Amino acid sequence: MFTGIVEYTAKVHQLSRDQNNLCLTFINPFLNKEIQINQSISHNGICLSIMNINQKTYSVLASEETLLCTNLNFLKLKDKVNLERSMMLHERLNGHIVQGHVDTIATIVNIENRNGSWLFFFRSKKKLDHVVVEKGSITINGISLTIVTYNQYIFNVSIIPYTYRKTNLHMMKIGDIVNVEFDIIGKYMNKHIQECKKKM
Incomplete structure (x- = not known):
């Protein structure tokens, strides 16, 4: 974990x-x-x-x-x-719960310099409906990030200078492929809803 x-x-x-x-x-x-x-x-x-x-x-x-x-x-x-x-249970959870189990890959389709931060746009291989929410957590190449906006396949995240420099994001360019892990809580909730629908 x-x-x-x-x-x-x-x-x-x-x-x-x-x-x-x-x-x-x-x-x-x-x-x-x-x-x-x-x-x-x-x-x-x-x-x-x-x-x-x-x-x-x-x-x-x-x-x-x-x-x-x-x-x-x-x-x-x-x-x-x-x-x-891996995390130690006695420490603060500064990001969010990440399993290290990649759900899909995504391609960088645009990078916008926002004069002090960056907005990265990704196209997911899997549909995003029901597994992400705006301002919810997502993991990109092992980095805990927050979704700004999304549609069926495209989502974006805002990157601050510290994260940009500390990780491999500063080496990334349009067309590069990244690993994506959706929020585990969202995945369990989606599964529960789908199971409830089957019983109706």
């Missing part, structure tokens, strides 16, 4: 195939005592477990299913990903 508050970004150091899986090695921004093998870390919003650690890098493995529903297949060497370690 995560909060959507990015701790670091890390560069992709190596990519290698293991049958239908993808092994990803990153330059390690953490102190060795801060992470350990089998620990879950959010990578661009994807919960992946550490397989190997050395002084300068660490590695994770993404399954075929994960590759099919995320942007990992688009990663290249030296690309930066957003990292967040």
